[in-house]
Amino acid sequence: xxxxxxxxxxxxxxxxxxxxxxxxxxxxxxxxxxxxxxxxxxxxxxxxxxxxxxxxxxxxxxxxxxxxxxxxxxxxxxxxxxxxxxxxxxxxxxxxxxxxxxxxxxxxxxxxxxxxxxxxxxxxxxxxxxxxxxxxxxxxxxxxxxxxxxxxxxxxxxxxxxxxxx
Numbered sequence: 001x002x003x004x005x006x007x008x009x010x011x012x013x014x015x016x017x018x019x020x021x022x023x024x025x026x027x028x029x030x031x032x033x034x035x036x037x038x039x040x041x042x043x044x045x046x047x048x049x050x051x052x053x054x055x056x057x058x059x060x061x062x063x064x065x066x067x068x069x070x071x072x073x074x075x076x077x078x079x080x081x082x083x084x085x086x087x088x089x090x091x092x093x094x095x096x097x098x099x100x101x102x103x104x105x106x107x108x109x110x111x112x113x114x115x116x117x118x119x120x121x122x123x124x125x126x127x128x129x130x131x132x133x134x135x136x137x138x139x140x141x142x143x144x145x146x147x148x149x150x151x152x153x154x155x156x157x158x159x160x161x162x163x164x165x166x
Contacts, residue, residue: 004078012075019067023103024149026060030107030142037114038135047118054111062104069096087161095148095155102145110138 004012030053037049072092076083084090117131 001077003080009075009079012071012078016068016071016075019064019071020149020153022060022064023068023099024146024153026056026064027103027142027145027149029056030138031146034135034138034142038139043118043122047115050111050114050118053107054115057104057107057111061107065100065104072096084164086159086163088155088159090164091161092152092155095152098148099145099152102141102148106141107138107145110134110141114138 033049033053037046040046040049073083075081076089081089083093113134114131117128117134121128121131
């Protein structure tokens with residue numbers, strides 16, 4: 001396969017970084033909205049936070065994830081890096097699978113479940129077992145998502161462990 005030239009690589013890498021930054025920014029937004037929801041007794045505010053997170057989970061989370069994966073795969077295939085030549089790339093691929101489960105899938109499920117519980121029960125939902133479990137799952141998911149994204153950024157910068165032996 002023919003490799004792309006340096007200008008093309010820079011454009012593709014710029015898109016990859018942009019999509020990755022959107023993913024990280026959206027995850028931080030989820031953290032802020034979930035902290036706001038958990039620290040409030042106002043069912044309207046809690047519902048609004050969950051609805052905002054749900055909209056993000058169906059829009060920017062999905063779009064940025066797809067954009068990051070597509071540009072990352074193209075960078076691997078169209079440059080000297082390859083898909084499995086370097087350990088740091090393999091680590092990023094594994095972390096991307098975790099990000100898929102936590103981001104587009106997990107955030108969608110947890111926010112939809114939160115909306116359903118709040119809509120059915122109202123302000124009292126915040127203290128019910130199902131909502132508490134959902135909130136804990138959401139916080140763990142957000143935390144792991146942020147950690148995995150930061151780890152991918154660091155792997156991209158430091159490129160540890162070198163090339164795989166053939």
